[in-house]
Amino acid sequence: MVYKKALNLSVTFLLIFILTGCSSTRKNVEQILFGGGNNNEAEIVSNAIPGSSQDFTVNVGDRVFFATNSTSLDDDAKAILERQASWLELYPEISIIVEGHADERGTREYNIALSAKRADIAVAYLESLGIAGDRVETVPYGKERPVAACSSEACWSQNRRAVSVVIIE
């Protein structure tokens, strides 16, 4: 909960900095927000080039997760997508591909449709937050690209996901 608040706060700060054109001091703000370089996370944060895909993955969060056979976004998923939308507003030249994924506990073709629906629902939420539809594509991978290989809920929960991949042109 505290973490989530901190993240929302960080988005707000970032927005303020972009709006006021003080991007050069952004690193300092992040260090304040994330604890001033005293832990690993803050170090990664300070190393990621703002506007890079690393920045997006580490500082914003590139993925949201789903319950079994579900396509609905829970509060955690919505919070991440809100941060993604804010970040995308900072970098209007960047577009993304949202990959939909499912766990191995379904049949192949159903999982393609399910993962397509997951990606579409994530995109619809981004669009509702003001991200233009032409900046976002989707690819459904079904159960074909798991990130975790074990055959238990610990892995399946990581595989039921929609991942936003940054395209920098």
Place this chain on the structure above:
Amino acid sequence: MTNRMNRFIFSLFFLLFYSTTSQAALEIDVTEGNLRPMPIAITTVIDRQNEQLGLGLDITKVIASDLAGSGLFYPINPKAFLDEVNSVDRSPNFNSWRVINAEALFTAELVYDNERYRINYKLWDTFTEKSLEANYLVFSKSKWRNVAHMIADTIYTRLTDEKGYFDTQIAFIAESGPKTERIKRLAIMDQDGQNAVLLTSGRDLVLTPRFSPNGKELVYLSYRNGQPQVYIYDIQSKQTYVVGTFPGITFAPRFSPDGKKIIMSLQEGVGSNLFEMDLSNFDRKRLTNTSDINTAPSYSPDSSNIVFESDKSGTQQLYVMDANGNNVRRISFGTGSYSTPVWSPRGDYIAFTKISKGRFMIGVMFTDGSGERIITDGFHNEGPTWAPNGRVLMFFRESPGEDGGPMIYSVDITGYNERKIETPGYASDPSWSALMN
């Protein structure tokens, strides 16, 4: 007492035997789980012009392996043979075959002439001493496996009164590499796992191949252009082309029974709907129009109906509709969810994957949903495909865990005679062809 009893049992046995043989000389009922395979003597194909017994012996082995693999026949070990067959023209000494319990006898000889082979073969009923089949095939050497499968199909047909399924191929996905970075290639092999050929390089993710009814093309899913789209692969020319341009993702393609149309799913916003595309002009026709996941379609063999899966009830269930999309009715009502329905080529059954209590099963039901029967049950069984005679299924079974992966199995629709198909590596998404010749 024992004498009278013995005589009674003997006469009972005689009656039983007499009544079965009087109707049809020798016949196996393939609809029952067959626990006693028919003993058959398959004599080595006589090969006078080749002292090494090379080709004749190879053909013999394939015929015996096909028949044994069906689970309906028991080829007798040639070491038990009391008689030697030196010619297909002479009538065999039936008694010497009856003594070793051979109910049927196969004899054949190979003649080589002008770079063509000719095989003359006969099938005998050793009890009635009648010839059930006398025929020949002319072939070039490279086709010897097909010839062996065709002869095995003929033997199967004469002794079961059902069409065979040995001279067929399986399209499948050959899998390699770790689970998180699996490489998938389009592949085909003979029904017995021989002659496996990889058709794609593995650069693009490919899934769910299905044979065209004439066996010359495959329709499948490829991520060639980043997005999953339906493609057709021409096996002879090795050419690929995309099946129409849709405003979205297309998947789950199948040929119509006449091979002139493709039915598939189109993902559109919140749902996936079924479309039919005419391959002659790429005209497309919408068959469903809901915000659910409607996929995995399969035509009835007479093209009048389509079975598919939909989650409109909240879970995946099976539905049948008229071929024009009207008159949708649910047919699956058991516990759990149902998917990947496939209509039998005979029209009598629908095979499916069932998921219940975290287990994945393969089953069959009649086309109205009655008579559900589970054929195999375990951690993960998926994607049944029918042999052209509608009596045998293949499916894939995935083992759990980080090193887990799929293998293809065949099984009778009775649930008996499950066999793993030997493939070079992991293999999934089998699709059984029609008879090739």
